[in-house]
Amino acid sequence: MRAVTVALRQWAPPLVLGLAFLLAWQALVVGAEIKPYLLPSPTAIGTQLALVAPLVWTSALATGANVLVGIVLGTAVAIVAAVAAARSGVVDELMSPTAAAVSVMPIVALAPVLNTMFGTTSTTPRRLIVAIVVFAPVFVTTLRGLRQVQPVHRDLMRAYAASPRQLSRLVTIPGALPYLFTGLRIASSTAVISAVVAEYFGGLQNGLGSRITSAAANSAYARAWAFVLGAIALGLVFYLATLALERAAARRTGG
Amino acid sequence: MSTPVSTTGLPPAAFALAAHAVEATGVGKVFTTRAGAVTALEDVHLTIGAGEFVALIGPSGCGKSTLLRLIADLDTPTSGELTVFGRSPRAAREAQDYGIAFQQAGLLPWRSVRANIELPLELHGVGRSGRTVRSTELLELVGLTEFAGHFPHQLSGGMQQRVAIARSLAEQPSLLLMDEPFGALDEMTRERMQTELVRICAESRAAVVFVTHSIPEAVFLADRVVVMSPRPGRIAEVVPITLTRDAAGRDEDLREDATFFAAVTRVREALHGDGHVRAARGVDVR
Ligand SMILES: Nc1ncnc2c1ncn2[C@@H]1O[C@H](COP(=O)(O)OP(=O)(O)OP(=O)(O)O)[C@@H](O)[C@H]1O
């Protein structure tokens, strides 16, 4: 009984607010007779969403796969680079400016170039774009984490004559994990945005981005919005998943 | 230590050295910082026999931790000679001659209590079953059996410190270096741990260098109390403790004994210097 009231108190306000927002939207579109290409009504979007739901689902899977592969690839490269940078000052001097440069690189400029490089029937350009976007934040936070070894832990491992490998495996890397996951959480939203935007520049027509552009090009505005909803849901899924990872890692280290 | 029979061809002097756990001759340590040079230790002469329990006491900042770190080869002396079991501190560290408990517990937060205790064993290649047997014993010893699966942040400061003590004992070292290990414990746990430590050392014949701020603790535990004075850190006096002990080591009645209070008074006077009472900062004279 108590759990129900608590849940109600927690969920009721945003639900009521959301509902009020949708009602106002509907009233505005119907009352002011706004043209669908400017703003379709929520009911029109809802109808379309029900109609193309299977397509939204498969498109979300296609885009989601690109995001996932890109995140894994970008994270792997970032971890290797951060470990190397933490070990050697030279690598650090090379990598840190590179990461800064990569982090300001506009994906909008990169997408067409990669499309011509890898051909328009490949998912590689999209995955690479996600990997590039993920690399910088994960590299920066992981490197910071690797540098956070407490002096008392360093002394302890030295006192027990631990090898550099043991120091990495037992102290440095576990200590850096929460930082890594924070980087990943920060990167997750941009990763989804990049994967969707990368599809705006041609290539395979299987993802959410491609569907949005083609629906808009065919004046099916309500349908375009249905796919936008899919993109929002996909972004939420990745954000919540990485947030859960980050929380779990922080809990393990007592943070 | 019985007189060794020379069969290895080493000169007798080497055996004489090897008989001592720690031998410091004119050891000094100067830290060079941006603000200038800090003399943490000056001209320290100290010999600690195998199996001997030595307490270091002195006001805050007199170099107790520094001396311990030099013995542990976590820092190097800037002058003088220091040997641990007849070899350089570095060689002794690499041979794993000592166990250490720091002023801070220094547990790894992502490891359970049991895994923290097993860390030294894991580092030195002890198998899983051997580690479990040993950590179970140690958990029992420090009274944390029910907390084996907990993580450090779920424990109180005193409990964390007990885990660190258990970890330092894991490999039954012949030299134990302890920097205020009981500082965070409540009085009852503290007295129990003191009694346990005396028993462990009597059993394992380990030499102990034990830093403390408590005079009664130093007197209760040690064979000798080394009183240090600050700026520059040096040994002011070494007070030998001769308490009447029974066969099983020191028991609880000892804390009420007249010889105990006499020893406490002597250390207190040594701390305050030449009888006149100078405020010895950071020293607990309860
Ligand atoms: N790494 C360092 N760099 C510079 N100075 C240091 C360093 N370590 C210690 N010192 C100085 O050496 C002196 C002795 O320090 P130490 O930590 O050995 O004192 P202590 O006797 O253990 O004090 P406490 O009882 O407060 O723990 C202090 O004046 C301190 O400022």
Ligand SMILES: [Mg+2]
């Ligand atoms: Mg100290």
